[in-house]
Amino acid sequence: MVEKEPVSFPDEKIEVINDTAGANIDAEAEKKLLRKCDLYVLPPLFVLFLLAFLDRTNIGNARIQGLTEDLNMHGSDYNIALFVFFIPYILFEVPSNLIIKKLAPSTWLSLIMVLWGICTIGMGLVNTFGGLIAMRVLLGFFEAGLFPGCVYLISMYYKRYELQWRLTLFFAASIIAGGFGGLLAYAIAKMDGIRGYGGWRWIFILEGLLTVVLGLIAKWWVVDWPETASFLSPDERALLIARLSADSGDAVMNRLDKRAVRRIFRDPKIYLGTLAYFGIVNTGYAGSFFIPTIVKELGYTSAAAQVRSIPIFVVATVTALITAWVTDRARHRYAFCILGLTISSIGYILLLAQKHLSSGVKYFALFLIVPGGYIAQPITLVWLSNLVSGHYKRSVSSAMQVGFGNIGGIVASNVFLDAEKPTYRTGYGVSLGMLWICGAACTAMFVFVKWENRKRERGERDGRLSDVDADNLGDDHPLFRLTT
Secondary structure, eight states: OOOOOOOOOOOHHHHHHHHHHTTTSOHHHHHHHHHHHHHHHHHHHHHHHHHHHHHHHTHHHHHTTTHHHHTTOOTTHHHHHHHTTHHHHHHTHHHHHHHHHHSOHHHHHHHHHHHHHHHHHHHTTOOSHHHHHHHHHHHHHHHTTHHHHHHHHHHTTSOHHHHHHHHHHHHHHHHHHHHHHHHHHHHHGGGTTGGGOOHHHHHHHHHHHHHHHHHHHHHHHSOOOGGGOTTSOHHHHHHHHHHHHHHHTTOOOOOOOHHHHHHHHTOHHHHHHHHHHHHHHHHHHHHHHHHHHHHHTTTOOHHHHHHHTHHHHHHHHHHHHHHHHHHHHHTOOHHHHHHHHHHHHHHHHHHHTGGGSOHHHHHHHHHHHHHHHHHHHHHHHHHHHHHOOSHHHHHHHHHHHHHHHTHHHHHHHHSSOGGGTTTOHHHHHHHHHHHHHHHHHHHHHHHHHHHHHHHHHTTTTGGGGGSTTGGGOGGGSTTOOOOO
């Protein structure tokens, strides 16, 4: 199979070359092709990711419906049940992305979806804490391949200036899952007592069954690689490949030799991008895991808490999409990351000072924390993608960022301590500090990018064109300009 080179933001010089290369492409045919890709590529992957995030975070909804009492969980047991998910999830993301290259995406994504759906059902049937832990480990193992696989597949269909908006639409599934999960849990919890099962069991069972059914459908719904995409005609496939080739410019990395490996692993941008994601992903997971509990502890019933978590995620979805639209057109990332971090920080500061605040103000703080976090989180992913070029470098950088960055999920799982409720000073304090780990990494990235671009403008990197791997430089190409 010939794999198309994913691309990232280049400089204006490369853009002139690309425009010339693509001059003979029919603009009207391109628009029609793009609409067709939007219709066939994004919707199934959005649904898959929504269900994946729902199945990994619905434990937060189940908790306030009696999970911990029925399984006799005490102390840090709930935190343990959260963080064990991340161990296989982190370890198996890269191997899974290697497998999807060998199989049709529709086959691999459908298979793992059915398997994690079965694990979700299993969480509703267990009778011991140990059984819950086993199901959470398996859930992390099978879900590991979804996010990197979907991102890789989407990047195969769109040019660099089209990718930000599409990836944000896809990522919005994880935000919507937070609100949709509360609504679904509110409805399902009314089944409490049916067939002798508590409401929390039905949350897992029914949501797991939905995942299994849609997983089976996904085999015929999810698209495969562009070269074999059945929804495209031969002429459309040829046009898709041509327009992506016109977009790639000279900043390519098609060989994974020793020099390429050194270029990849010596690049500070990858490590700064991973650190930034590590810092911000904590807030995303903390919100999904603990918001139902936090809202309940403001004085609401379990049912009322489920419902009142929904508007928080609705606002987060809207703000994330608006920000994606603006930052894509501004072709700038750093300032928008800092904006999101600042908004979220204000929310954490309010909750740290909650002793003197009303329940209404504390509830309002959640409308700052979650939307602020989801302004910054997708931008950190796309920013690193913009800063690297070349198939192999993009593959490694995205796997490292998502894989190692998700260690932040382990942090989120362990800092909201039962002994400290309802103030959760450790949870809020650590989360605030994590935000500015992200902020420091983004600031270092911004400074580095400006410094490196100035060197390239002065011609100080032109010597790379005489290297033996001058045709395989990726984003080290002297004409490539890094995105701020």
